[in-house]
Amino acid sequence: MKTVANCCSDINSPATEVDNWNDQFFNEDCIEGLKRVPDNTAHLILSDIPYGIGVDDWDVLHDNANSAYLGSSPAQSKAGKVFKSRGKPINGWSEADRQIPKQYHDWCLTWASEWLRVLKPGGSAIIFAGRRYAHRCITALEDTGFSFKDMLAWERERAVHRAQRLSVVYERRGNHKAAEEWSGWRVGNLRPSFEPILWFTKPYKIGSTIADNVLKNEVGAYNQAAFENYSPNARNIIKAGYKPLEGGLHPTQKPQELMEALIELTTKKGQLVLDPFAGSGTTGFAAKHLGRNYLMFERSEEYFKTAQTRFRQPTLDL
Secondary structure (H helix, E strand, O other), X not given: OOEEEEOOOOEEEEHHHOOOOOOEEEEOOHHHHHHHOOOOOEEEEEEEOOOOOOOOHHHOOOOOOOOOHHHOOHHHHHHOHHHHHHOOOOOOOOHHHHOHHHHHHHHHHHXXXXXXHHXXXXXXXXXXXXXXXXXXXXXXXXXXXXXXXXXXXXXXXXXXXXOEEXXXXXXXXXXXXXXXXXXXXXEOOOOOXXXXXXXXXOOOOOOOOHHHHHHHHOOOOOOHHHXXXXXXXXXXXXXXXXXXXXXXXXXXXXXXXXXHHHHHHHOOOOOEEEEOOOOOOHHHHHHHHOOOEXXXXXXXXXXXXXXXXXXXXOOOOO
């Protein structure tokens, strides 16, 4: 039996008994759970999906047994936690490694068609996707039938930079000449100061206009006046940080302010915001704070319980 919780009243009941999708939270895999949701239900889908870069076990979305994933290679074990958190195939690119982007695309296809079905015509699907495989997510959703509208950027207040100094590598080898020659060079990536936000829309009726669709389905336009409270001059770059004591509930948790900016950009009060990969529940938390309804799915029982606890706190200002 699946568990569903209404986070405001903390009601638990079998998922099959749900007849009102407003303010519902399911401890369930969204691929199965969304099959019960009626067509054209959600006004917005807003979700921080797994990036497929090996942040944790749930973020490994391929069948590659490369020993460098999740810190299991000898070099990573010796280096400690820093390499485990990276989860990258640091031993080079094998033929199996080269298949990872395609397998991420295939994984996106497993849920994209249900997203398209449950979203209202003209509605937005806004997705946080990692820089490395965002293009694969875009092609998967386009192949499913979504229109790719725009790419936004979340500019982070802080970003850990772990690129190793090449000179240090050579110093450890005793190659002082090479260390001097390559001083200032690093191995790895630049400081990850932004994350891409992919903005898709569901096509509306052929022969209609956006203005017609707004009158019929109440989605399709965006609220520039509201969005300028978060991004001056409605730029497609959003700067948002965590409030005191807000973080630490999920390894990839996003700031509530960031989610609120995207909710206000695309929805009106009383509309339904769907998050199929809810994590610690930030999307639903932001939706209720803004007077919207939420529908969320989270497979992990641990994070589901974290979100339930979060919703019980007296800090939710409705």
